[in-house]
Amino acid sequence: MIKINLAPPPVTRRRFSLSESGLGLLVAAAFMIEIFGLGAYWWVLSADVNRLNVEIQDNQKELARLKPIIAEGQRYKREKEDLERRVAAIETVVRNQARPAYLMDALADMLPNHLWLTGLDEKGEVLRLAGATYSSVALSDFMANLKASRKFQEVDLIESRQDLTRSPRIITFLVTCRFEI
Numbered sequence: 001m002i003k004i005n006l007a008p009p010p011v012t013r014r015r016f017s018l019s020e021s022g023l024g025l026l027v028a029a030a031f032m033i034e035i036f037g038l039g040a041y042w043w044v045l046s047a048d049v050n051r052l053n054v055e056i057q058d059n060q061k062e063l064a065r066l067k068p069i070i071a072e073g074q075r076y077k078r079e080k081e082d083l084e085r086r087v088a089a090i091e092t093v094v095r096n097q098a099r100p101a102y103l104m105d106a107l108a109d110m111l112p113n114h115l116w117l118t119g120l121d122e123k124g125e126v127l128r129l130a131g132a133t134y135s136s137v138a139l140s141d142f143m144a145n146l147k148a149s150r151k152f153q154e155v156d157l158i159e160s161r162q163d164l165t166r167s168p169r170i171i172t173f174l175v176t177c178r179f180e181i
Helices: 023-111 136-149
Strands: 115-123 125-131 154-163 172-178
Touching: 023 136, 023 172, 115 136, 125 136, 136 154, 136 172
Parallel strands: none
Antiparallel strands: 115 125, 125 172, 154 172
């Protein structure tokens, strides 16, 4: 008997054999690619380092060039601030310089006959006037004049004493008020 097998022969897959495909060549190519990649990366980094070193040197030269200019600017700034403080002090003195003259002028207009101021003290906004007179009428006229002038606000008689042991009898007083220009 003759047997005839009509089925196609079994197909066997060909297995990949590393020795056949040149594993050595593949590893060598991968190694060369890796070496080339590392070399290119090193070259790029080296170029960046060189560029940054040049930039640092340029910036240091620029800093050395600008240091005297900055020092000059700071000196001008200090001088400007000093001058502004001086100008402000002068303006304050000039502004406050007129106040005593106005105050004395206004007080001279308010004083009745036979009334003398013996002391004048200003603390903050409060003006303290100490004085003496022979009559209580002169003191009341003085207080009325201060109130009527509108330059003196909140006029108050703090103290009034008459010395009975002296002849003529003198009334000493203390008045507080605010002077507004």
